[in-house]
Amino acid sequence: MKVDEREIAAALGAGSSAAGRAACPEPEALARLAAGELAEGGREELLTHVSSCAPCARELQALAPMASWLEAQRARRARPAVWRVALPLAASLLLALSGVLLLRSGPRTARPALRGPSRPAPRVVPGDGVSLPAAPEALSWPSSTEAVSYRVTLFHPDGTTLWQSPVSPIAEVRLPDDVKARLSGVVYWRYLSRSPADEASSPVFRFTVQR
Amino acid sequence: MTERSSSEERLRELLEAHGAFLHRTVLKLCSGRLRSHAADVEQEVRVRLWRAVESAREISDPASYIYRTAATAAIDAVRRLEARPDADGGSEAEARLADVAGAEVSPERAALRRELFETVMEALMRIPESRRRPVRLHLLGFTSLEVARLMGASEPKARSLIYRGLSDLRVALRAMGVDLEG
Numbered sequence: 061m062k063v064d065e066r067e068i069a070a071a072l073g074a075g076s077s078a079a080g081r082a083a084c085p086e087p088e089a090l091a092r093l094a095a096g097e098l099a100e101g102g103r104e105e106l107l108t109h110v111s112s113c114a115p116c117a118r119e120l121q122a123l124a125p126m127a128s129w130l131e132a133q134r135a136r137r138a139r140p141a142v143w144r145v146a147l148p149l150a151a152s153l154l155l156a157l158s159g160v161l162l163l164r165s166g167p168r169t170a171r172p173a174l175r176g177p178s179r180p181a182p183r184v185v186p187g188d189g190v191s192l193p194a195a196p197e198a199l200s201w202p203s204s205t206e207a208v209s210y211r212v213t214l215f216h217p218d219g220t221t222l223w224q225s226p227v228s229p230i231a232e233v234r235l236p237d238d239v240k241a242r243l244s245g246v247v248y249w250r251y252l253s254r255s256p257a258d259e260a261s262s263p264v265f266r267f268t269v270q271r
Numbered sequence: 272m273t274e275r276s277s278s279e280e281r282l283r284e285l286l287e288a289h290g291a292f293l294h295r296t297v298l299k300l301c302s303g304r305l306r307s308h309a310a311d312v313e314q315e316v317r318v319r320l321w322r323a324v325e326s327a328r329e330i331s332d333p334a335s336y337i338y339r340t341a342a343t344a345a346i347d348a349v350r351r352l353e354a355r356p357d358a359d360g361g362s363e364a365e366a367r368l369a370d371v372a373g374a375e376v377s378p379e380r381a382a383l384r385r386e387l388f389e390t391v392m393e394a395l396m397r398i399p400e401s402r403r404r405p406v407r408l409h410l411l412g413f414t415s416l417e418v419a420r421l422m423g424a425s426e427p428k429a430r431s432l433i434y435r436g437l438s439d440l441r442v443a444l445r446a447m448g449v450d451l452e453g
Binding site: 062073086096119213254 | 299300307310334335339343344349350384403420422423437450452
């Protein structure tokens with residue numbers, strides 16, 4: 061019988077997948093292995109498992125790009141001593157300069173901890189940061205020509221999910237009565253736009269319900 | 272300042288400094304079918320960071336910590352997806368395997384594959400132990416650089432172990448009546 065590496069790989073994948081995942085290591089252990097953070101003993105034990113478990117091997121492969129990134133970061137941190145002095149100095153100067161600029165631009169409201177990276181925020185209703193006497197009846201946002209459906213998630217300030225809407229084809233969701241009854245204090249929310257090719261998350265918005 | 276508001280402040284600072292990195296990391300980790308769950312994974316990472324900050328855990332290298340937390344959350348999400356029962360009561364992984372079997376692998380082919388698996392496993396046991404693992408990782412799709420990183424070895428050494436291991440495997444398979452081409 062003649063075979064090539066591809067057929068052997070398929071056979072190994074299918075054979076090891078059939079064994080089930082009860083003995084698979086915790087995700088954290090795989091992440092540490094990919095990041096090169098395991099001592100030799102632990103690494104050997106995990107590699108023995110991964111080299112005979114196709115699902116774990118796939119999970120580990122998915123982490124490979126980030127492992128390369130971390131390696132580059134570590135190499136950057138190990139740069140010559142002159143940079144260790146010069147860079148913080150340059151950073152301090154920049155910070156001082158930005159501090160002056162900030163003072164000149166007046167007071168700012170702190171960005172809530174659960175918000176994502178800065179980007180232009182779309183206009184939403186209720187407006188971002190508003191304070192309301194009662195829970196809003198609905199949430200709405202600008203519709204996108206590419207989006208085919210939307211989904212909204214409400215969060216508590218500590219990041220736990222308060223409510224998730226059903227998938228909706230329109231850029232508005234009405235809040236059910238039982239959800240409105242639970243809204244009090246600061247509420248964070250965002251919507252997910254799904255297009256045939258992609259899915260994008262909005263920035264996180266905030267409103268406050270004063271009861 | 273209360274303990275809770277102090278934690279909120281620490282989390283805010285952590286996310287101000289590393290929020291964009293967290294977002295990019297999650298997007299990179301959530302490829303393929305996990306892509307549509309990227310927002311949920313990102314939210315899960317934020318919750319885990321919040322718990323870490325609240326428990327006053329020392330985070331000495333935030334980027335590494337965020338990466339590891341994101342990687343863990345992404346793998347958790349993949350495993351949840353695989354284990355989630357579908358509408359017919361089976362798991363998504365089983366459904367996918369059944370799709371693949373129905374579309375591409377006939378019962379005869381599946382039986383041959385099973386037979387080949389057992390033959391290769393036996394042949395692998397006949398090659399030197401130091402080369403067995405690199406060869407298996409190579410056959411599972413890892414590049415020589417990735418094998419080197421995982422084993423804590425240099426890339427030329429990993430490449431050499433794979434090359435020699437494949438050569439050993441070829442000899443062992445031939446003795447069992449299987450010709451490994453290439």
